[in-house]
Amino acid sequence: MDDAAFRRRYAALRALLNRRSRSLGWRGEPKDLRDGCSYVLGAGGKRVRSVLLVLSCEAVGGSAAEALDAGFAVEALHNFTLVHDDIMDHASSRRGRPTVHMRWDTNTALLVGDVLLGLAYRSLLGTRPGSPGPLARLMTGALLDVCEGQALDMEYERRNDVTIADYFRMIEKKTGRLIAAATEMGAVIGGGTPAQVRALKGFGQHLGLAFQLQDDLLDVVASEHELGKPVGGDIVEGKKTFLLLTAAARARGKDRSLLGHVLRGTAPGMKRTVLVNHVTEIYRRHGVLEDAQHRILRETRSAVRMLGTIPPSEASAMLAWFAGALVHRAS
Amino acid sequence: MDDAAFRRRYAALRALLNRRSRSLGWRGEPKDLRDGCSYVLGAGGKRVRSVLLVLSCEAVGGSAAEALDAGFAVEALHNFTLVHDDIMDHASSRRGRPTVHMRWDTNTALLVGDVLLGLAYRSLLGTRPGSPGPLARLMTGALLDVCEGQALDMEYERRNDVTIADYFRMIEKKTGRLIAAATEMGAVIGGGTPAQVRALKGFGQHLGLAFQLQDDLLDVVASEHELGKPVGGDIVEGKKTFLLLTAAARARGKDRSLLGHVLRGTAPGMKRTVLVNHVTEIYRRHGVLEDAQHRILRETRSAVRMLGTIPPSEASAMLAWFAGALVHRAS
Numbered sequence: 009m010d011d012a013a014f015r016r017r018y019a020a021l022r023a024l025l026n027r028r029s030r031s032l033g034w035r036g037e038p039k040d041l042r043d044g045c046s047y048v049l050g051a052g053g054k055r056v057r058s059v060l061l062v063l064s065c066e067a068v069g070g071s072a073a074e075a076l077d078a079g080f081a082v083e084a085l086h087n088f089t090l091v092h093d094d095i096m097d098h099a100s101s102r103r104g105r106p107t108v109h110m111r112w113d114t115n116t117a118l119l120v121g122d123v124l125l126g127l128a129y130r131s132l133l134g135t136r137p138g139s140p141g142p143l144a145r146l147m148t149g150a151l152l153d154v155c156e157g158q159a160l161d162m163e164y165e166r167r168n169d170v171t172i173a174d175y176f177r178m179i180e181k182k183t184g185r186l187i188a189a190a191t192e193m194g195a196v197i198g199g200g201t202p203a204q205v206r207a208l209k210g211f212g213q214h215l216g217l218a219f220q221l222q223d224d225l226l227d228v229v230a231s232e233h234e235l236g237k238p239v240g241g242d243i244v245e246g247k248k249t250f251l252l253l254t255a256a257a258r259a260r261g262k263d264r265s266l267l268g269h270v271l272r273g274t275a276p277g278m279k280r281t282v283l284v285n286h287v288t289e290i291y292r293r294h295g296v297l298e299d300a301q302h303r304i305l306r307e308t309r310s311a312v313r314m315l316g317t318i319p320p321s322e323a324s325a326m327l328a329w330f331a332g333a334l335v336h337r338a339s
Numbered sequence: 340m341d342d343a344a345f346r347r348r349y350a351a352l353r354a355l356l357n358r359r360s361r362s363l364g365w366r367g368e369p370k371d372l373r374d375g376c377s378y379v380l381g382a383g384g385k386r387v388r389s390v391l392l393v394l395s396c397e398a399v400g401g402s403a404a405e406a407l408d409a410g411f412a413v414e415a416l417h418n419f420t421l422v423h424d425d426i427m428d429h430a431s432s433r434r435g436r437p438t439v440h441m442r443w444d445t446n447t448a449l450l451v452g453d454v455l456l457g458l459a460y461r462s463l464l465g466t467r468p469g470s471p472g473p474l475a476r477l478m479t480g481a482l483l484d485v486c487e488g489q490a491l492d493m494e495y496e497r498r499n500d501v502t503i504a505d506y507f508r509m510i511e512k513k514t515g516r517l518i519a520a521a522t523e524m525g526a527v528i529g530g531g532t533p534a535q536v537r538a539l540k541g542f543g544q545h546l547g548l549a550f551q552l553q554d555d556l557l558d559v560v561a562s563e564h565e566l567g568k569p570v571g572g573d574i575v576e577g578k579k580t581f582l583l584l585t586a587a588a589r590a591r592g593k594d595r596s597l598l599g600h601v602l603r604g605t606a607p608g609m610k611r612t613v614l615v616n617h618v619t620e621i622y623r624r625h626g627v628l629e630d631a632q633h634r635i636l637r638e639t640r641s642a643v644r645m646l647g648t649i650p651p652s653e654a655s656a657m658l659a660w661f662a663g664a665l666v667h668r669a670s
Contacts, residue, residue, distance in 0.1 A: 036483065041490040092453065096446040115427040118449065119490050122423065125456065126483040133476045140472045145464045152367065152457040159372040159450050 009322065014329040017322075018059065021072070025058045026050075028076045029083065032131045034123055044108050044120035045127070048087045051103050054337075056219070057187060058083040059330065061194040064208045066323035067315075070198025078143060078197055081132035082190045085147065088124040089154050089186075091117055096162060097245075104236030125151070143193055150189035157182025168272060170248045172257070176217070183223075184216030191215075207317040214311035215331050218304045222335055224249040225300045228288045234339035240284030246273040250303075251296050252287075258294045266290070308335045340653065345660040348653075349390065352403070356389045359407045360414065363462045365454055375439050375451035376458070379418045382434050385668075387550070388413040388518060390661065392525035395539045397654035398646075401529025409474060409528055412463035413521045416478065419455040420485050420517075422448055427493060428576075435567030456482070474524055481520035488513025499603060501579045503588070507548070514554075515547030522546075538648040545642035546662050549635045553666055555580040556631045559619045565670035571615030577604040581634075582627050586618075589625045597621070639666045 009017070034045045058079030065075035093099075094107040095117050101107060109117035132147055133140045160178040164170045191212030195205040226235065227242045228251065242249050248271065256267040267290065269275045275283055291297050311331050318324045340348070365376045389410030396406035424430070425438040426448050432438060440448035463478055464471045491509040495501045522543030526536040557566065558573045559582065573580050579602065587598045598621065600606045606614055622628050642662050649655045 034483075036487040036490075038490055038494040040494070041487070092449055096449060115493055116490075118423055118427060119486050122452075122456075123483060123486045125453075126479055126486060129460065129475065129479040130483065133472055133479060139470065140475070141464055141470065144460065144471070144475055148457055148460040148464060152365075152454060152461065155450050155454045155457060156367040156372070159367075159369055159447075162446055163369040163371070 009325060009329075011329075014326060014333075017326060018330065018333075021059055021062060022055050024072065025055050025062070025076065025079055025083070026052075029080050032077065032080045032084075032127065034127055036123070040112055040116050041119055041123065044112055044116050045123055047111065048091060048108060048120060048124065049084065051105065053103060054334075055079075055083060056334065057086050057190040060187065060212065060215075060327070061190040061197075063323050063327050063330065064191040064194025064200075064211075065198035066194075067208065067318050067321060067327060068195050068198040068200030068204045070194075070200075075194055075197050077131045077134055078193055079190075081128040081147060082186060082193065084124045084128035084131065085151060085154075086186060088121045088128065089158065091121040091124065093158055095121075096158070101237050143196060146189050146193050146196070150186045153181045153185040157185065164248045165246070165273075170253065172250065172253050175248060175250055175253055179217065179220040180213075183220040184213055187216035187219065188212035204318055207314045211311045211314040211327065211331075214307045214314065215334070218307035218311065218331075219334055221250055221300055221304045221307070222337065224251055225297065225304070226337075226339065228284070228291065229297065230339055236339070238280075240280070240288070243270060243284050243287045244280055246270050246275070250300055251291055254299060255287075255291050255294050255296045258296070259290060263290045263293075304335055308332065340656060340660075342660075345657060345664075348657060349661065349664075352390055352393060353386050355403065356386050356393070356407065356410055356414070357383075360411050363408065363411045363458065365458055367454070371443055371447050372450055372454065375443055375447050376454055378442065379422060379439060379451060379455065380415065382436065384434060385665075386414060387665065388417050388521040391518065391543065391546075391658070392521040392528075394654050394658050394661065395522040395525025395531075395542075396529035397525075398539065398649050398652060398658060399526050399529040399531030399535045401525075401531075406525055406528050408462045408465055409524055410521075412459040412478060413517060413524065415455045415459035415462065416482060416485075417517060419452045419459065420489065422452040422455065424489055426452075427489070432568050474527060477520050477524055477527070481517045484512040484516040488516065495579045496577070496604075501584065503581065503584050506579060506581055506584055510548065510551040511544075514551040515544055518547035518550065519543035535649055538645045542642045542645040542658065542662075545638045545645065546665070549638035549642065549662075549666055552581055552631055552635045552638070553668065555582055556628065556635070557668075557670065559615070559622065560628065561670055567670070569611075571611070571619070574601060574615050574618045575611055577601050577606070581631055582622055583618075585630060586622050586625050586627045589627070590621060594621045594624070635666055639663065 029049050033049055034042055036042060061079045061082055062072050062075045066072055090102065091108050094102060095109050095114055099107050100110050108120050132144055157178055161182055164178065188209050192205055192209035195208040228240055232239050252271065256271055259267055270287060308331050312328045315324050315328055360380050364380055365373055367373060392410045392413055393403050393406045397403055421433065422439050425433060426440050426445055430438050431441050439451050463475055488509055492513055519540050523536055523540035526539040559571055563570050583602065587602055590598055601618060639662050643659045646655050646659055
């Protein structure tokens with residue numbers, strides 16, 4: 009398949025998932041809570057986790073149809089984390105629209121998150137009525153690790169001794185874990201052998217790291233239009249990203265002093281754009297952006313290598329293409 | 340068995356559940372999150388839902404041992420709702436101690452709630468590795484209804500046209516649903532017949548209503564020491580309880596005017612104790628407290644009647660005793 013064919017297949021899969029998502033939504037009351045849930049689930053987005061789950065199912069010989077409800081489940085779980093994280097981070101926009109707690113209020117957002125998690129389980133447990141136990145256990149492990157990752161992320165905001173190893177431990181839980189759970193769940197649903205399940209889980213783990221590193225990178229190299237929010241948000245918030253931690257370890261003199269202020273959240277009274285440009289310039293000068301790019305490519309290659317143990321198929325080719333597309337994405 | 344024997348059995352069961360709870364707790368990081376989870380799970384309390392689940396299992400011929408993990412699950416789920424509700428209600432104390440968001444902060448409390456829900460599923464899915472699906476589906480249905488009940492409760496705070504029928508619809512979801520899920524899950528785990536499962540679910544439904552009405556009543560008739568928080572909190576917050584809605588429908592003249600202010604959250608600048616005493620006096624004068632007491636007894640009798648289809652046993656006697664004890668409780 010060529011790139012255009014891959015794109016068509018991806019668009020078709022996303023449309024299929026969005027259609028299923030609408031029918032698995034919530035019909036409860038009151039209206040605010042129902043609207044909040046639809047607002048989140050209907051926001052579009054790349055559907056990374058559900059697409060990966062369905063393709064992983066197909067890659068081991070399963071059908072897309074049997075993986076759709078579990079695909080919805082990981083997507084709903086992911087959105088649950090976004091809605092609650094946005095409350096915790098006081099984020100005002102996501103995907104170019106106001107966050108739930110800004111559009112409604114914090115209490116509604118808290119409950120929207122809780123309901124999304126309930127919907128995730130409802131849809132997963134409806135899958136394969138025979139034995140949803142192993143899938144639900146997998147998703148629960150991911151849920152607990154994602155919470156742990158978010159708690160570590162918040163703790164790092166208050167700490168001044170965060171290392172790059174700490175950073176990787178955190179993103180592995182906060183971002184990598186659910187992506188790996190998605191590919192693993194897909195392989196289980198498709199009836200993969202234990203070796204195939206392990207391979208697809210490994211694919212998700214490496215891809216998850218690459219994906220988060222790319223996210224950190226896009227915060228400074230993408231445009232506001234592409235991001236759906238102002239550029240350099242991580243810098244302004246002093247988020248301990250791979251970029252900031254790596255640069256802080258390398259810089260000396262005035263650069264080091266400025267990064268130290270950014271890390272401690274005591275940056276001197278510069279205008280936002282001046283600060284962001286200044287720090288981005290430091291990143292460039294110390295080769296941090298290239299280094300991130302290099303690591304992203306390395307993790308992506310490791311991910312694609314894991315696919316070697318899966319029989320070649322359209323789905324496994326799609327997985328490799330999708331990994332590449334995520335790494336070259338602009339938003 | 341006499342009352343003392345029932346009490347001993349209840350204490351033993353609670354100790355068993357508390358012990359199991361400690362081993363099913365969370366070992367993740369960071370420390371704040373781990374401490375927050377232990378703080379909530381170790382707070383004691385009556386363990387109403389887990390005790391009911393275990394007794395329901397025994398009442399249809401199952402053993403307590405096989406129900407302990409599901410018992411922990413409903414208890415953890417209940418505590419998840421309490422921690423999130425306390426954030427939404429800005430509650431400062433619970434069970435005589437600061438709430439999680441007061442003791443730590445809102446972000447930690449939000450995540451403590453999320454982790455407790457994860458623990459609920461982890462422990463439930465670990466139960467009976469064969470087929471936890473039906474149990475997990477039951478718990479998920481309860482989770483979604485409890486969220487809906489809480490959302491309705493918050494919506495009622497903003498509405499001035501809440502009826503007593505609305506109130507019952509809300510508490511059935513917010514309080515009744517999880518209690519009924521607990522008794523139903525216990526009956527399923529114990530291998531009850533469909534009729535027995537229905538009977539124990541019905542027992543939980545009636546008991547749940549009685550329990551919530553008793554909760555409303557205790558807010559004005561218990562002491563601050565018994566409640567672990569100041570008396571009359573519902574009145575001060577203008578909560579649309581059975582008492583307030585019933586009194587508002589009956590009162591005329593000055594009484595009606597004051598209750599209208601309480602309902603709309605515009606009570607005149609009275610001292611808290613004066614307002615609480617005044618409204619309680621109105622409740623008394625209009626027979627509202629007696630009426631609540633009467634309904635509580637009626638629901639409790641309906642609950643106990645449901646046990647008629649279960650073979651007589653120590654466990655079913657315990658269930659009847661426990662229902663009575665809950666209704667006569669002072670806190």
